[in-house]
Amino acid sequence: MEERGMEKQTISKELKKNVMYLSNVLPVEQSFDIIQRNMVIGGRDSAFYFIDGFTKDEAMLKIMDSFFGVQAEDMPADATSFAERYVPYVEVDILGDFNDILKNILSGVTCVFIDGYEACVAIDCRTYPARSVEEPDKDKSLRGSRDGFVETIVFNTAMMRRRIRDPHLVMEMTEIGKSSRTDVAVCYMSDRVDKDMLKTIQDKLAQIQVDDLRMNQQTLAEALYKRNWYNPFPKFKFTERPDTAAACLLEGKVIILVDNSPSAMVLPTSIFDMIEEANDYYFPTLTSLYLKISRAIITFLTVFMTPVFLLFMQNPNWIPEMFKFVTIQDTVNIPLIFQILILELAIDGLRLAALNTPSMLSTPLSVIAGIVMGEFSVKSGWFNSEIMLYMAFVSVANYTQPNFELGYALKFMRLLLLILTAAFNWIGFVVGCILVILSVCVNRTLSGRSYLHVKLN
Known part of the structure; x- marks a missing residue:
């Protein structure tokens, strides 16, 4: 939250000071979905902060029920010891900075403040609304699996991990956007990926300075590569099929997933990748x-x-x-x-x-x-x-x-040829053909390779 000009605030041992700070920063009274739940744990006052709709009610009820059994004389001296002894859940973290705490609360993580502890216990028992992983309408296949990516990034990574049970599969998570703080996952096979190309992608992602990814992958694509308006050929390949994404990973490509987007971005991309479809892998x-x-x-x-x-x-x-x-x-x-x-x-x-x-x-x-x-x-x-x-x-x-953007790029090339041919006859046709060929040949991918680059596996 420092990007918004707020002073860095450290957690106090006094619960009242922490609650006062969060009440000033979070619209607890105005927003119905930001919940503050007060209770007593081991004779000490505590406050739970979470987002309604992101928390698994059953899991949270069991955790709270276990807290009622903690006696005052059994309370540890610090939050870390408390989490180790009395928090019966898998994903638990100890946070000491309010910037991390606010990010976790707004992401759906439940944060617990206990009087006397100079740290916060973050319990990740969140769940996101998600539709079923049904086959996408665009990338249909005559054979093969019938599942597709959804808008929840964790589900998408799980579908690829299910297909590639290899320790070399790496999925790095980062955040982009000062306001949206959108989760972005970079997936690759560490033993097959081009290290220079991977470093280029990671550096470009780290250098992105945007307020939000309002249109998810499209905003990210425009931030990654400032395309020339006069060259309509797409720089990225998108797929909504986890089997296609897994196949691309095994070919040494990099997959970028953006939270709230039901498709994967495949890098690097050539024109030969653009005309591939899922059926090509199954026949x-x-x-x-x-x-x-x-x-x-x-x-x-x-x-x-x-x-x-x-x-x-x-x-x-x-x-x-x-x-x-x-x-x-x-x-x-x-x-x-x-x-x-x-x-x-x-x-x-x-x-x-x-x-x-x-x-x-x-x-x-x-x-x-x-x-x-x-x-x-x-x-x-x-x-x-x-x-x-x-x-x-x-x-x-x-x-x-299979690629919607490529279809319109070809349409623009056709219109260019038609207009030049109508205006200048065969001379215009020849000039148009040269422009079409140059548009493909001089086009560069994100990694700097030619659009006609072919990697032989």
């Missing part, structure tokens, strides 16, 4: 290789299909005789480039509408969108059927990308 080598090649081809087509089509429509004499059927036969009422750009915007509009539509109304929305964006839009003369076909492929192909 046989040949099948996995085929899926990766298919995904790579589809990724290539999502960027270049519509720009190449537009280029050929601007230069129909380039089309070989056997491919003349791709030429637009109908009347073009609106220039092709505007048709494509309008459809790009319309597809994003439908995606946003689907995201914000209640599940019970999703089917009517799909029917209406299919009718309006399908036959009626062609018959009205706004769009040509060939443009609708290629844009339908592009919109569906975007969902083959």
Whole structure:
């Protein structure tokens, strides 16, 4: 709490002074969920401080019940001895600094002050509200486990520890954010991780000076790496699957978990990591290789299909005789480039509408969108059927990308190619291709490696 300009306060042996200080710092009277419980232990006054909703009631009741049996003549001389003899719980700590005490109380730890002790007994019997570890909607797998990360960081580390029972698995906990004091865990295999890369990540985390991680991992990612606005390719890979995170750990990568976030950040990341998905780990080598090649081809087509089509429509004499059927036969009422750009915007509009539509109304929305964006839009003369076909492929192909940010990065590259091709014909197309290649090649990961870096295990 010193960051807020408060003077450092040491714990007093007098309970009244400690209670007075905490009453001035904590809004005990104003906040209903900050509880102060007074009781007598061994003939001495004591005060319990905890957050309602974070404490296991059953465990706390048993601990308090055991305190009623302590006699005055049996009270030890210090808090450490008291905790060793009379606190029947596993996670117990002795705190002597109010900064640590306030942090623990606001994190859900129960802190006990006893008159005559110049220290506080911290009992970590907290529990956080959490949903079930069900399979995430985004990272689904045809085979393998059906569990997924949740918003509680301890549960997430436990799911990875369950899969890797190796003493080399290290999970370092730190705090980031002056106000939020968000727990951040850095997980790695000490015998497999790149030590230089790990040191770089640890140094960057230690240098972060932010007031809070209001958007959890996204805020942390922006604090770790100040990205260039003109390069949309993502610097980080995220996964909501503990099995994928465990596989990445065994490959020598670093996993960063942020409390209140149901996903793991994987470092370092290359573009080849971005196009991987959970199914690649479960299928046989040949099948996995085929899926990766298919995904790579589809990724290539999502960027270049519509720009190449537009280029050929601007230069129909380039089309070989056997491919003349791709030429637009109908009347073009609106220039092709505007048709494509309008459809790009319309597809994003439908995606946003689907995201914000209640599940019970999703089917009517799909029917209406299919009718309006399908036959009626062609018959009205706004769009040509060939443009609708290629844009339908592009919109569906975007969902083959397991990484949402990568899908939009490819979309921006496609729009760049389309605009340059429409404006400058083949010269613009060539320049656009060079810019796309440079955007990938000059992109650097957090560790300073190339975006095309491949580590062979």
